Amino acid sequence: MSYETALQKGWEKVAGVIPSGSASVRFMGDVYDVQAREKRILSRSCNAPVKDFLSILLLHYLAARTAGLPAPGGEWISFKELAGGESYYPAFRKRAIEPILHKYGKQPTLLLEVGLRLPARRIQQADAAVILEVFENIEVLIEIWAGDEEFGPEANMLFDRTLPLIFCTEDIAVLGGFIAKYL
Numbered sequence: 001m002s003y004e005t006a007l008q009k010g011w012e013k014v015a016g017v018i019p020s021g022s023a024s025v026r027f028m029g030d031v032y033d034v035q036a037r038e039k040r041i042l043s044r045s046c047n048a049p050v051k052d053f054l055s056i057l058l059l060h061y062l063a064a065r066t067a068g069l070p071a072p073g074g075e076w077i078s079f080k081e082l083a084g085g086e087s088y089y090p091a092f093r094k095r096a097i098e099p100i101l102h103k104y105g106k107q108p109t110l111l112l113e114v115g116l117r118l119p120a121r122r123i124q125q126a127d128a129a130v131i132l133e134v135f136e137n138i139e140v141l142i143e144i145w146a147g148d149e150e151f152g153p154e155a156n157m158l159f160d161r162t163l164p165l166i167f168c169t170e171d172i173a174v175l176g177g178f179i180a181k182y183l
Helices: 006-017 052-067 085-104 107-119 169-182
Strands: 022-027 030-035 040-043 076-077 121-122 130-133 138-145 152-162
Touching: 022 052, 022 130, 030 052, 030 169, 040 052, 052 169, 076 085, 076 121, 085 107, 085 138, 085 152, 085 169, 107 121, 107 130, 107 138, 130 169
Parallel strands: none
Antiparallel strands: 022 030, 030 040, 076 152, 121 130, 130 138, 138 152
C-alpha cells in the first residue's frame, strides 16, 4: 500500500504554516525534525528518515499543533467510539491490542516499566495502567488485566475524546499500532 497521496496532503497542510521551513515534533520519547522545503523528516535519535506512515502522523500533528490543539478533555474513549471504529475494531485489536497482550498479558506489572523508557506515568487502574504522552499534549491510556482460571488476560487502549479533532480514525489506528510496537 502506498502512502503517497496522504503524504502529499500532509506536506501541503504544513507548507505554509512553518515560517522557518522547519519544526521539531516530540513523539514517543524521540524528537523529529520536519524540514518542509526538503519534504524530509529525520529522527534526532538516529539521524535517519522516518517511514511514510510515521511521517503522515507527524505532519498531521504538526498541522493541528500550528492551528491550535484542543485542550485535552480528560474523558477517555475506546477505538470503537471513533467514527468507523466499530467496523474497523477487529483490525485495530489485532494491530494494537493483541501485541500488548502478548507482551504484558502474563505479567501486567511489566507495563509499569514503560515509564522508564517513554514519557509515561502510572495510574491506579486495572491490574496495571499507564498514560503515555505520545505527542506533546496528547495522551493514550493503556490498561492490562491479568487472566485467571476463568478468563484470559485483557488489555485496552483508550484515547482522549478530543483526539478525533486532531487525527482521523485511520491515523489513530496507525498510532495504536505504533504504540503497541514500541511499548
